[in-house]
Amino acid sequence: xxxxxxxxxxxxxxxxxxxxxxRVENVDLSYGANHVLKDVTLDVAPGEFFAFLGPxxxxxxxxxxxxxxxxxxxxxRVLVGGEDVSRLPPWKRDVGMVFQSxxxxxxxxxxxxxxxxxxxRRLPRxxxxxxxxxxxxxxxxxxxxxxxxxxxxxxQQQRVAVARTVAIxxxxxxxxxxxxxxxxxxxxxxxxxxxxxxxxxxxxxIFVTHxxxxxxxxxxxxxxxxxxxxxxxxxxxxxxxxxxxxxxxxFLGAANILSGEVVGAGSDxxxxxxxxxxxxxxxxxxxxxxxxVFRPQDVQITGKGSGAFSGTIVHREFLGAMTRYGVRVGxxxxxxxxxxxxxxxxxxxxxxxxxxxxxxxxxxxAS
Amino acid sequence: MALALLRREGVVAVGAGxxxxxxxxxxxxxxxxxxxxxxxxYVAFTEKGSGAFTFVNFYDFARTDLFVRSFWNSVYVSAMAVVLASxxxxxxATITTRFEFRGAxxxxxxxxxxxxxxxxxxxxxxxxxxxxxxxxNLLLDDWFGLKIPFMEGLNGVVxxxxxxxxxxxxxxxxxxxxxxxxxxxxxxxxxxxxxxRLFRRVVFPLALPGYLAGASLVFVKVFDDLATPLLLNVKDxxxxxxxxxxxxxxxxxxxxxxxxxxxxxxxxxxxxxxAAAMRGKDYSTAQRGGGGLSQRRMRRWESALAYFVxxxxxxLVLAPHLGLLLLSFATxxxxxxxxxxxxxxxxxxxxxxxxxxxxxxxxxxxxAGLIDVVLGTAIAYFVLRTKLVGREWLDWAASAALxxxxxxxxxxxxxxxxxVQLPGGQPLxxxxxxxxxxxAIRRLPYALRACYAALQQxxxxxxxxxxxxxxxxxxxxxxxxxxxxxxxxxxxxxSSFSTAAVELSATLMLVQSSSDAxxxxxxxxxxxxxxxxxxxxxxxxxAVMLVAxxxxxxxxxxxxxxxxxxxxx
Numbered sequence: 001x002x003x004x005x006x007x008x009x010x011x012x013x014x015x016x017x018x019x020x021x022x023r024v025e026n027v028d029l030s031y032g033a034n035h036v037l038k039d040v041t042l043d044v045a046p047g048e049f050f051a052f053l054g055p056x057x058x059x060x061x062x063x064x065x066x067x068x069x070x071x072x073x074x075x076x077r078v079l080v081g082g083e084d085v086s087r088l089p090p091w092k093r094d095v096g097m098v099f100q101s102x103x104x105x106x107x108x109x110x111x112x113x114x115x116x117x118x119x120x121r122r123l124p125r126x127x128x129x130x131x132x133x134x135x136x137x138x139x140x141x142x143x144x145x146x147x148x149x150x151x152x153x154x155x156q157q158q159r160v161a162v163a164r165t166v167a168i169x170x171x172x173x174x175x176x177x178x179x180x181x182x183x184x185x186x187x188x189x190x191x192x193x194x195x196x197x198x199x200x201x202x203x204x205x206i207f208v209t210h211x212x213x214x215x216x217x218x219x220x221x222x223x224x225x226x227x228x229x230x231x232x233x234x235x236x237x238x239x240x241x242x243x244x245x246x247x248x249x250x251f252l253g254a255a256n257i258l259s260g261e262v263v264g265a266g267s268d269x270x271x272x273x274x275x276x277x278x279x280x281x282x283x284x285x286x287x288x289x290x291x292x293v294f295r296p297q298d299v300q301i302t303g304k305g306s307g308a309f310s311g312t313i314v315h316r317e318f319l320g321a322m323t324r325y326g327v328r329v330g331x332x333x334x335x336x337x338x339x340x341x342x343x344x345x346x347x348x349x350x351x352x353x354x355x356x357x358x359x360x361x362x363x364x365x366a367s
Numbered sequence: 368m369a370l371a372l373l374r375r376e377g378v379v380a381v382g383a384g385x386x387x388x389x390x391x392x393x394x395x396x397x398x399x400x401x402x403x404x405x406x407x408x409y410v411a412f413t414e415k416g417s418g419a420f421t422f423v424n425f426y427d428f429a430r431t432d433l434f435v436r437s438f439w440n441s442v443y444v445s446a447m448a449v450v451l452a453s454x455x456x457x458x459x460a461t462i463t464t465r466f467e468f469r470g471a472x473x474x475x476x477x478x479x480x481x482x483x484x485x486x487x488x489x490x491x492x493x494x495x496x497x498x499x500x501x502x503x504n505l506l507l508d509d510w511f512g513l514k515i516p517f518m519e520g521l522n523g524v525v526x527x528x529x530x531x532x533x534x535x536x537x538x539x540x541x542x543x544x545x546x547x548x549x550x551x552x553x554x555x556x557x558x559x560x561x562x563x564r565l566f567r568r569v570v571f572p573l574a575l576p577g578y579l580a581g582a583s584l585v586f587v588k589v590f591d592d593l594a595t596p597l598l599l600n601v602k603d604x605x606x607x608x609x610x611x612x613x614x615x616x617x618x619x620x621x622x623x624x625x626x627x628x629x630x631x632x633x634x635x636x637x638x639x640x641x642a643a644a645m646r647g648k649d650y651s652t653a654q655r656g657g658g659g660l661s662q663r664r665m666r667r668w669e670s671a672l673a674y675f676v677x678x679x680x681x682x683l684v685l686a687p688h689l690g691l692l693l694l695s696f697a698t699x700x701x702x703x704x705x706x707x708x709x710x711x712x713x714x715x716x717x718x719x720x721x722x723x724x725x726x727x728x729x730x731x732x733x734x735a736g737l738i739d740v741v742l743g744t745a746i747a748y749f750v751l752r753t754k755l756v757g758r759e760w761l762d763w764a765a766s767a768a769l770x771x772x773x774x775x776x777x778x779x780x781x782x783x784x785x786x787v788q789l790p791g792g793q794p795l796x797x798x799x800x801x802x803x804x805x806x807a808i809r810r811l812p813y814a815l816r817a818c819y820a821a822l823q824q825x826x827x828x829x830x831x832x833x834x835x836x837x838x839x840x841x842x843x844x845x846x847x848x849x850x851x852x853x854x855x856x857x858x859x860x861x862s863s864f865s866t867a868a869v870e871l872s873a874t875l876m877l878v879q880s881s882s883d884a885x886x887x888x889x890x891x892x893x894x895x896x897x898x899x900x901x902x903x904x905x906x907x908x909x910a911v912m913l914v915a916x917x918x919x920x921x922x923x924x925x926x927x928x929x930x931x932x933x934x935x936x
Contacts (some may be wrong), residue, residue, distance in 0.1 A: 070553055090556040097557045107572040117558030118566075168558055241838035 008303065014098070019047035020081030020171045022067060027076030029062060036062045037073070038228040039309035044221075046081075049198050050308060051207045051215040055224035055251070060208045061100075064174050067206065077237070079173050087360035091120075096170030100177045102161040103112045104149035110136070110160050111145040117168040155186050162194070168202060173205040179214060191218050205367045212252050216240075224248050246367045249293050256299075256334045257365075258292045274330025276309050289365040296324065296337040298361030301353050308354040313347050327353065384841060388506055389755055392742055396764045399804050403779025404631070410782065411624040426623045431605060438629065441605040444524050444596075445589040449536075449582050451529035455680050456536035456581070462673045464544040464930045466569070467662045474677060475871070478537045483914040484691070485869040485887050486531035487594035488907040491692030491894050493527050494518055494599075495700060502704040502780040516681050523599045528589045530684045533589070536581035543577025544570070576645045583641030592770035593872045594891055605630060609774050610875065620783050629774040632865075634770040648916055688911065694904035700815050713905035723882060724889035725913070728868050731799070731885050735806035736864035739814035740856050742807075747818040752830070769812040776805055777779020777876025806867040813866070814859035822848070836901065865914040886910050 022044040029037040034284050036059045038312065044050045052060035056193055065071045067078055069090035069302040085093050104113055114135050118128040136142045139159035158178060165173065178194065179187045195218040198205045215222045216236040224231045224239060224247070232244040243249035247256060260273040269284075270277040271292055280294070302308055314333060315326030323346055325336045336355060338347075347353055414421040428434050434780060459478060462469035483491070496502045497517040504514045517526055555561075557567045571578075595605040602611065605626055613623035665673060695713055697706030746765055749758040784796035795801065825848065833843040849856070871887040878884045881892070886906065893903030 013882075068553075068557060089561065090553065091559045091561040095557070097554070099550045099554055101548065101550050103548070103554035105551060105554075105569055105573070108576075116555065117559070120555075120559035164554075164558070337894070366713075 001303075003243035011262050019202055021046045021048075022160075022206065023082075023174055024063070025077050025079065025080040026062075027066065027078070028264055029059075029066065029071060029073050033278070036228050037066070038265045040076070040230055042223055042227075042230060042233065045101055045202060045206055046200050049195065049205045049207065049218060049220045051209060051219035051222045052225055053209055053212060053215045053222050053251075054231075056210055058225040059228040060210075060225050061176060062082055064136045064176055064206060064208050067172070069093045070097050075189060082118065087292055093170045094168070095170060095174060096172070097174040097176065098158075098161045098165050098178050099116055101181060101183070102149075102157045104157055104160055104164075105259060108148075109145065110147050110149065110152070113149065113160060114145075114164045114167050117131070117164065121168065131287055134165040137165045138166065138200075158190060159193075162197070164201070169204070169348065173201075173203050174207065175207045177208055177210070179209070189216075194218060216228060216252075226251070243293070243363070243365065246291060246293065248363050249363065249365060254296050254335060254337075255293050256296060258332060258334065260292065262286055273309075273332060276311075276330035278357065281362065284362065284364060286364045287366045290366045293363040293365050294357050294361045297322070297333040299327070299334070299336040299338075299355050300358070301336060301347065301355050308356045310352060310354045313349050313353060316346065316349055318346065323347075325353075327355065329355075379403050379559065379747045381495075385749070385753060385755060386629055387629060388745055389749055389758070389761065392745060393757075393764075395742070396761070396808075399778075399780075400764065400768055400771070400808050402524045403776060403783045406783045407775055407779045409630040409632070410621060413621070415619070415621050424494065424621045426624045427622065428629070430631065434608065434626065436744040437603045437605045437608045440521060440601075440603055441590055442633075443527065443919045444604065445586045447521075447525040448528040448532065448589045449585050451525060452533035452536050452585050453582065455529065455533040455684060456540055458676050459680055460537050460540040460544055461566070462677060464541050465698060466673065467640070468670075468673065468677075475537075475541065477685065479534050479918075480911075481914075482532050482534045483549055483865055483869060483918070484531075484688065484907060484911050485804070485871055486527055486592060487598040487871065487892060488691065488869075488890050488894065488903070489531055489687030490523070490527045490595050490598050490688040492694060493523070493530075495694060496690045497526065499664060500701075504551050505715060507637045510824055518527050518599070520566050520601060524596050524604070525600055527595055527599070528585075528592065529688075530687060531595075532585045532588050533684065536578065539577040539581035539584075540574055541573035541577075544887070547573050563812045579641045583637050586637050587770070590633055590637070590668055591774065593774050593871060593875065594887075594922075598894060606762050606772065606872070609778065613778055613781070613876070618778070623778060625771070625776050630771055630772045630775055631770060634772060638770055641910070657771045691904050691907050691911075694900060697901060697904075713901040714909075716902050717909065719887055721822060723887045724884060724906065725825045725909060727799075728886040729883060729913070731803050732868040734803045735867045736808060736814070736860045738803070739811050739863040740818065740860045742811060743814040743818035743821075743859050744849070744852065744856060746815055748848065749817070751822050752827075752848075759783075761902075765815050766812045769807050773805075773807075773809055773870065773874075774876065775871030776809065777873040780805060780873075796877065798880040802877050802883070802885065805873040805877060806870055807863075809870060809873055810863040810867050814863045817855050817859030817862060818852065821852040821858075824855075825851045861918055867920055869910060881929075886913075 001010050022042075024040055024042040027037050027040045028035075033231065040059075042061060042063075046089070048325075052063060054060045058158035062071055063288050066073055067080075069085070069088060074201055077084050080095060081084065081091070085095075105116075108178045109114070111132060114132045115128050118131055123131070133142065133147075136145055139162055141156060141159055141163065144152065144156065149160065152160065158181070160204060162178070175194070179191055191214055194207075207215070207219060219236070221235055222239055223231060223233045232239060232248045234242075239248060243252065250257060258273060260271045260272075260278075263272050263277070264270050265284045269280040269282055273295070280286070309329055311327040313325050314328050316323045321340050322337045325338065326333045327336055327346060340346075401916045411424055412422070414419055414423065417867035456478075459474060462468055463474050468474075483754060494501060499503070499514065499516070499518070501518070503517070508514055516522055551569055551573060552565060555565050560568060591606055593610050596602070596604045597610070601607070609623050609626040609630065612620060612626065616623070662870075693706055694700060696709045696711070698708040698710050700706040741767065746758075746761045749755050750762045780801055781796050784801065786796045789795055789798070819857060827849070830847055831844050833847045834840070838846060867888050868885075874888055875891065876884060878888050881889070887910075890903055890906055890910070891901035
């Protein structure tokens, strides 16, 4: 088991660079008929831990590889620290990337792997030695310097890959799904280490993942991507509370998304869902064709009363801290999360219940 | 030995059928591989007449100038052939695998072509093209007033062998290069490495195991080859010496056996050295989350250069075939860049007189190929799927044939089976079936590898599913394993067939009458006299077409069967 390297922070030497921002401007990229990136514009602030989050095939890895120089955009440019790097080959960019597969060279020892980039930069031997030692200490693997990558565990390999990349003191650190090859338990530990390392180095870091939990826990800001487009950029809280569209709402956490019809006018407006009418809070602005979105935990099962609607429980999952009910309301099923406290009794499938959506939790989103 | 396979204390008795099959294979290998080779080594270490153990034969070997010189010549020729073959193979493999290169498949296929013609046949054509008064030197003399001794003495052997055997390096190196995940290169680029440094520091080291495998094979093949030096009139090399000694002085003379033993020792040493160098380097970099193969697009001038290099090399390595084709249609071709005139007479003559060679070759090579795939499939199955005691020994013995030079096997057969009389009073060693068995033994290692590869690709769960649904072991093999292995088995068959069809070093010893002779032998006889070269070339062209047609046919069958299984990409 790899140990957490947290206690004694390794001092990064004084010549560490000022963190640089990354800007992607109006980038389009196609593979034949496949339009992978569509007019992507994005700013990553200096020193920020940033995530590209989206389902597989959304273009997030392509965008990362574009920044590293492995893909060429058809249009648009990439700036690192204000300097246009679009025409530079990968080996001139100084943009460190940790590969999903780690890409450790099996014919070299750990030490040689980490020294590689420094040797390519023709640093003096003594300096290479010192910086390799530093990088390995940073990830806590000094004692394994003479091993081959095949003799290391997955977690150790991952740290060697990180050490190899940070050893060159890149302007920007790119992480391509660095946790996907680790088992679940290790993943939680390593992501904390990554965050810690990033904080210590102060380096601008971009992290690609399809796992919203990973992105939420370690990143300052997230760009949610789908079908080659950036859907929304924001802090995890902003994205969760104020999703810009239906995709973001449904991709980040569970959400009830209901289509219906707005009836009535003024303060008497209601959302019609089959035979059920949900009151619309006064002052809500509803774009045409919008759907009603709210999180399962923002619905409360109540006694019958005003503002409530009723439905039948068709499904129940007991999850420990809460119980997730599927409730059929006017032809659609909505999810309701009820917190569980000691002594609570669960509702039964088939039971008729009344429920209420907190008015401030109601979002009206067009697709 | 056979009985030892059957059971061991505490081990559940395996199926009687399996054990019997394994025992039969063991007996076959014992009889036709281990005994002849052991006989050769035994004779080398015994005193002539008395039969006592002695080193005196080796002492004699080391004291004879001719043998020592032959030994070093063989080492020199083999090493230089590896170097020259690498010069051919390295650019071809790199350009066709690591770059987007139109015609890569065609080049990889054409790269195989040299293998399907006996090297000594190529040697004749090469004399005409590159010899002192060959096409190239005549033109050079005309234009620049100089001649290059491509084919003089050992140079000629090196040149011919390199051209013939370079596909071994090409194939192995290409496979290794293709297995390098793109992230390996990208990681290096990301850290500031590019161009030739990238190739030297990352790509080539990762492909080194494949290169070494190919290079050691070339070394061993060249070291063991007998007919090429003989045809180029180079006698002071080791394999020709063994042959000449046995055929001129007789099978009782120990010196032939000493040379044979030295040949075996060098083969084993070369293979051991390459295996030792490769230990722990079985890199498989195609990994989870990897990006597959990276093929770089070339800039225009790079692309032009690449095409130039590829065509130059292809022109060179296909020159023997071109020369042979010309020769087969030539009336007279001597002291002129091209033949004086063209005729079909050689072909009519060959079809009239030499059809028996073709018939024999098809028969021998098919039977040998068949024996190989049956044995190969069985051994692969025993090793990978059963707990049969001694199964590794079968694998080991079958693979050991790789280290046994053809001439050694031939000598061993003569010595071992000459004394065995058939009911008619004919010695067993003179029967044509012995040629088939020798060919089968020689080609078994290749077929075995192909069968291994095929079986390894089949998930065990497919077999377990069949057993779970009530199929016995034997029926599972027949209904699930063998059909899924078809591609690999056919590939094994074709490689055995096509190389057996042009093999000479073992058969040269065993052919007793020309009515039993295969094509390669006929070629060898034809090529020895200047008048026979035209018909010889025609026969050579027929041999190449025969093998090429079979290879193509098999390729089609394999494609179709894989397509039907949805295995092809």
